Amino acid sequence: MDTKLKILFVEDNPSDLRMIKDFILEGNIMFDSVVVETHEDYVDAINSYKPDIILSDYNLPKFNGMEALNIRNLLLPDTPFILITGSINEETAVNSLKSGADDYILKDNLRRLNNAIMNALEQKRATRERELAEKRLMESEKIYRYMFAKNPQPMWIYDVETLSFLEVNYAAVNLYGYSRDEFLSMKVNDVRVNHKDYIISDNTRTGPKYGYETDIENRRKDGSIILTETSSHSFSFNSRPARHVLVRDITAQRQSESRVRLLSRAIEQSPVCVMITDRSGLIEYVNPRFTELTGYLLEDLIKDESRIITPDVNEKNFYYTLFEKISKGSIWQGEFQNMKKNGELFWAKTDISSIMNENGEISKYIILMEDVTERKALLADYIKAKERAEESDRLKTAFLHNISHEIRTPLNAIMGFSQMLTDQELTKDDRVSFSDIIQKSGQQLLVIINDIVNISALEAGQETCNKKSFNFNDLIRQICNQFSIKTKEQGLSINLNLAISDENAYINSDEIKFIQILSNLLTNAFKFTHKGYVEVGYELQKEKVQFYVKDTGIGIPDDMHDEIFKRFRQIEVGDSRKYGGSGLGLPISKAYVKLLGGDIWLDSVVGEGTTFYFTLPYNENDRITFDTIPDNTQRHLTGNITKTLIVAEDEDVNFLLIEKMLSPQN
Numbered sequence: 174m175d176t177k178l179k180i181l182f183v184e185d186n187p188s189d190l191r192m193i194k195d196f197i198l199e200g201n202i203m204f205d206s207v208v209v210e211t212h213e214d215y216v217d218a219i220n221s222y223k224p225d226i227i228l229s230d231y232n233l234p235k236f237n238g239m240e241a242l243n244i245r246n247l248l249l250p251d252t253p254f255i256l257i258t259g260s261i262n263e264e265t266a267v268n269s270l271k272s273g274a275d276d277y278i279l280k281d282n283l284r285r286l287n288n289a290i291m292n293a294l295e296q297k298r299a300t301r302e303r304e305l306a307e308k309r310l311m312e313s314e315k316i317y318r319y320m321f322a323k324n325p326q327p328m329w330i331y332d333v334e335t336l337s338f339l340e341v342n343y344a345a346v347n348l349y350g351y352s353r354d355e356f357l358s359m360k361v362n363d364v365r366v367n368h369k370d371y372i373i374s375d376n377t378r379t380g381p382k383y384g385y386e387t388d389i390e391n392r393r394k395d396g397s398i399i400l401t402e403t404s405s406h407s408f409s410f411n412s413r414p415a416r417h418v419l420v421r422d423i424t425a426q427r428q429s430e431s432r433v434r435l436l437s438r439a440i441e442q443s444p445v446c447v448m449i450t451d452r453s454g455l456i457e458y459v460n461p462r463f464t465e466l467t468g469y470l471l472e473d474l475i476k477d478e479s480r481i482i483t484p485d486v487n488e489k490n491f492y493y494t495l496f497e498k499i500s501k502g503s504i505w506q507g508e509f510q511n512m513k514k515n516g517e518l519f520w521a522k523t524d525i526s527s528i529m530n531e532n533g534e535i536s537k538y539i540i541l542m543e544d545v546t547e548r549k550a551l552l553a554d555y556i557k558a559k560e561r562a563e564e565s566d567r568l569k570t571a572f573l574h575n576i577s578h579e580i581r582t583p584l585n586a587i588m589g590f591s592q593m594l595t596d597q598e599l600t601k602d603d604r605v606s607f608s609d610i611i612q613k614s615g616q617q618l619l620v621i622i623n624d625i626v627n628i629s630a631l632e633a634g635q636e637t638c639n640k641k642s643f644n645f646n647d648l649i650r651q652i653c654n655q656f657s658i659k660t661k662e663q664g665l666s667i668n669l670n671l672a673i674s675d676e677n678a679y680i681n682s683d684e685i686k687f688i689q690i691l692s693n694l695l696t697n698a699f700k701f702t703h704k705g706y707v708e709v710g711y712e713l714q715k716e717k718v719q720f721y722v723k724d725t726g727i728g729i730p731d732d733m734h735d736e737i738f739k740r741f742r743q744i745e746v747g748d749s750r751k752y753g754g755s756g757l758g759l760p761i762s763k764a765y766v767k768l769l770g771g772d773i774w775l776d777s778v779v780g781e782g783t784t785f786y787f788t789l790p791y792n793e794n795d796r797i798t799f800d801t802i803p804d805n806t807q808r809h810l811t812g813n814i815t816k817t818l819i820v821a822e823d824e825d826v827n828f829l830l831i832e833k834m835l836s837p838q839n
């Protein structure tokens with residue numbers, strides 16, 4: 174023994190004490206001791222000295238061994254107690270042992286003392302250890318029971334042979350709705366939905382093997398079905414083959430998994446582009462539609478650390494406003510232009526919203542984009558068409574207004590003057606003058622009706638070309654002749670600029686339409702010119718002839734240069750119109766020129782005059798005859814240059830002489 178043994182002696186005889194101590198020392202037991210003789214000193218020593226062993230005499234003058242033993246039992250029950258006495262009868266010895274003494278020794282047989290001390294100490298140590306182990310066992314069993322009962326994971330133990338529940342915890346009680354007692358009167362099949370599937374496996378579950386099963390349907394007390402995942406192992410419970418089962422309710426998990434699957438399928442198959450970025454705008458996900466539309470794969474975008482792919486085609490502070498809004502957690506909706514991988518721009522109708530984390534901070538942005546390029550174009554077309562329809566409606570109203578005026582004026586004249594013709598007292602001059610008015614009015618009506626018929630035919634696509642070769646110099650002269658009276662009436666001159674000799678001035682085209690075009694242009698030229706002249710001419714260009722009608726009239730503002738070729742368009746609007754007309758002449762002329770394969774346009778300066786140009790395809794093979802040179806044309810040959818002088822055939826018409834340099838092949 175390393176440390177000294179603390180011995181409490183209860184002894185009144187010093188020589189006996191001396192003898193006992195000597196015996197102990199002989200046994201090489203190092204000890205320390207306190208000696209007492211009275212009850213008070215004994216109790217004191219027990220409390221303060223805390224001996225390892227008590228060696229007590231049986232009979233003392235003021236105390237005795239049995240009393241000392243009882244006090245030890247009370248105050249230091251784990252401390253060995255040995256009675257050492259001079260004489261003791263059998264009965265007392267048995268009583269002392271029954272009362273808890275570890276041994277008794279006779280003073281005349283002290284040789285046994287050391288062994289008795291060691292045995293008593295050893296026995297006490299062994300008892301202490303056993304008790305400690307038992308205590309620990311009880312405590313750990315308590316802990317395990319507690320861990321089982323209070324475990325938040327539902328669990329139970331069942332008998333593998335009878336399938337009866339042997340134990341069940343609170344979590345299982347909560348999950349299934351049965352009380353513990355109800356559980357303990359049930360069998361595991363009572364909670365299994367398809368229990369037949371388990372009969373074989375239960376029977377085979379006798380080994381310690383750990384088992385794991387998932388998606389097992391269980392029925393709760395209220396009849397509702399839950400989906401569970403179980404893990405179990407076999408063990409022996411109260412000497413019965415049993416199985417410990419841990420249950421996990423995965424109903425919500427499966428539901429949310431299938432919800433997530435559904436949502437992700439919806440996103441994958443969505444006809445709308447879906448893009449997810451982190452809070453700094455770095456792209457983390459794009460759906461297949463995004464790739465289909467833009468040509469970008471997710472790898473392209475992640476690799477390049479691309480942010481939302483937008484070119485600099487949107488307004489300057491567009492992104493600033495956008496990010497300011499979404500970074501506050503608001504939803505941004507709008508349209509902007511994006512660029513595809515191939516550089517093509519497209520319009521994207523876009524919704525950007527943010528996803529917050531559990532701390533209420535933005536963690537992701539979700540961008541939904543729809544390609545509305547076509548829709549926008551359609552809308553623009555629709556708006557244009559609507560505007561056109563409204564414009565056309567407006568123009569038709571104006572046209573009806575004009576046309577009724579244009580028809581009524583000559584019609585009133587015809588009706589009025591034809592009535593007056595019946596007057597018997599009319600002079601011959603009046604009669605001639607009246608019938609002249611009636612005729613002119615009739616012609617005016619005819620022109621309007623022709624225009625309406627022509628434009629209707631054009632719009633119905635029924636207008637065709639009757640091409641044949643004709644001499645356009647002749648035609649120009651004839652048409653100009655028809656305007657000779659107007660020139661006289663208006664004090665204007667009409668100039669002809671015929672650039673090709675008559676024998677070469679043949680063209681393969683529609684003669685009637687040519688006449689109509691030129692007449693329309695001349696009618697306008699005379700209508701809108703009050704002083705100066707009107708000039709008709711052409712020049713030969715590569716494979717075409719470019720005709721023109723020039724006037725020194727009121728001119729046409731720039732913004733009307735295209736407009737006046739549209740139906741019913743007139744510069745003058747409203748009731749105060751001075752010039753009359755239906756607004757059909759130019760559209761008809763333009764349609765005819767197009768039909769004949771040419772172009773028509775104009776140059777004009779307001780207040781100075783207007784020149785209308787139109788081209789017709791020309792091929793020198795169109796020339797078919799040379800013998801139709803008009804008498805009024807004198808040709809002078811100077812070297813290889815032909816000078817053509819055109820002179821007036823009607824002296825009333827103030828034709829100008831125009832010199833033109835002609836190349837010999839013309």
Ligand code: ADP
Nearest residue numbers: 697698701728737743744754755756757758759
């Ligand atoms: P209308 O002459 O019957 O009104 P047009 O289609 O021939 O119809 O001409 C449309 C309009 O173009 C005219 O009303 C006029 O405002 C303008 N216009 C045409 N030719 C001339 C011209 N030579 N000088 C000035 N305005 C012209």
